[in-house]
Amino acid sequence: MIATTIEEALRILTFQSGFNSAVVVAGTAALGLAGGTVGTFLLLRRRALVSDALSHATLPGIAVAFLVGAALGLPERSLPLLLAGAVASGVVGLLTVQALSRFNRLTEDSAIGAVLSVFFGLGVVLLSVIQNLELGGQAGLKTFILGQTAAMAQGEAIAIGLLAAGAALAVALLFKELRVLAFDPGFAAVQGWPVGALDLVLMGLATFVTVIGLQTVGLILVVALLIIPPAAARFWTDRLPALTVAAAVIGALSGWLGATLSALLPKLPAGAVIVLVAGGFFLLSFLFAPARGLVAAALRQGRLRLTFAERRALTDLLDGRPVAGSSALWLRLRGYTRGDVRKGGALTPAGQAAARAAARDRRLWERFLADYPALLPAHANWGVDPIDSVLPGDMVRLLEERSASS
Structure with a gap:
């Protein structure tokens, strides 16, 4: 039995376990790569917890989008509509955090805690309402909370992989601007750079990665793909280019290995498995990195x-x-x-x-x-x-x- 499991794991890891399985694993690896790349600049900008509020704020949008789709007679669990609802809700949550921090006496962490709790609570209430309605496809909404790669259709996996690769490419194209924003926003402002717009682009990329990772990792744990890979990579290097590449590699490996384990253990939530793999990389880095390891x-x-x-x-x-x-x-x-x-x-x-x-x-x-x-x-x-x-x-x-x- 153990030999069979190892053989199956090797087939999945080497993309020889069927086209659909290969697409899901590759898409999840691309998501991890994008999360590590974007997360590097979130970490340097000290915006890691904002992404946590962002992920939790997507739940009401998913529920509302499902209800709208049902009212319009759209196909059950229409992924584009659900992701659009998640984007809208996440953006509202992000703007709420910024408004509370700017126009109130609340510190940013207090604003994040308030928005995270209220939006997530609203989402849970809406999901409870949906469960009591006689609507098809409502059970599939739970996969957005903890993630389930097995529930991904082939087209969804391809779309997630392409979108994640696009997010990583956007970071590569804006690398110089994001580097200045991360290390010296004051200098960037003096030089006439649009700091506010660049910050908005960074948070937009974080929103993008968060939304496309909902079905794979789940809204509760998707923030881990934005935080853990760059945090682990930070133990290995001080140079930003190397840090970004290392975070991308750790994120991709976390998605690749996590999706493989999730396929072997379909009863376990995919998001938790992927995050545990990322946590393993963080632990190894914390212990054995030559520069900062314990x-x-x-x-x-x-x-x-x-x-x-x-x-x-x-x-x-x-x-x-x-x-x-x-x-x-x-x-x-x-x-x-x-x-x-x-x-x-x-x-x-x-x-x-x-x-x-x-x-x-x-x-x-x-x-x-x-x-x-x-x-x-x-x-x-x-x-x-x-x-x-x-x-x-x-x-x-x-x-x-x-x-x-x-």
Whole structure:
């Protein structure tokens, strides 16, 4: 059974499990790519929570659009009509957040909380009303809450994939403008750039990705595709182009793998599965990213402590002071001592050279800190780093002259 499941998973991952399955997986991957791309600039603009209010605000629009379609005799669960209703409702919710923040004393997070709760509550009430009406297709509305890739028709999956790719392309075309908007909107305004219009374009792209992701991920969790991929990518790089690409890749992989798992486990909500996969990428980044990962930080801290203890033990031996047993063992393993220094052992030539270098660094660092105490925060590892690797040569020579004359 396990072998069969693995074989089926490989067929889905490699787009060999039928055209409809391949289209759904590819469309979901494109949605993740668009979410990561657009979400990068939302994260940098500190607008991530606005997208949460936006996603929840779409529910009343979906319900109203369904009722309008039923009244007009349109086909059951007409996707274009439902998405149009979601867009309209989401835009109203977004404008409400901005109005409450601008013309009231509410902070933006308070406005987001109020709009999110009220709009979502209204949507739940409208869905309850629809459930009590004798209308066809009403059961399909629940897929917009938690997502269900299995409920997507082939044409819907193709449309979602193309629209998501279009959103990612729009970000690529506006990359220079969005970069300035994200990092220095004041400079952009001084240069005459339409900051308000660019901000509106960014939120429009967020609305676009949110709406096309409703059926795949669901309105409750679609915001995760806008936040988690760029947040995970942030652990790996500081450069915006690399950050955008990494977020897009993480988002696409989340959609690709999540849609595959959802196909293998059709009873589980697709949105939750996709978001859990994205959460897995975030956890891996949080733990193992070389620049900001928790493990890398712990290793760096451990190396700093070990280097500090080693250099201190070397200078202690050079000055004739005793060292702890663990330090003595470490110096022996490093080849800096011959025998146990606590029982008559001595420094090797390599140990003597390292000890003299450590003593010189300590003396010059102490001179530097005495002369330039305000610069201490810039050299927090002064007890570990060789001074020649941190300060310019002329500064080191000046410190040596001052140290020799004192």
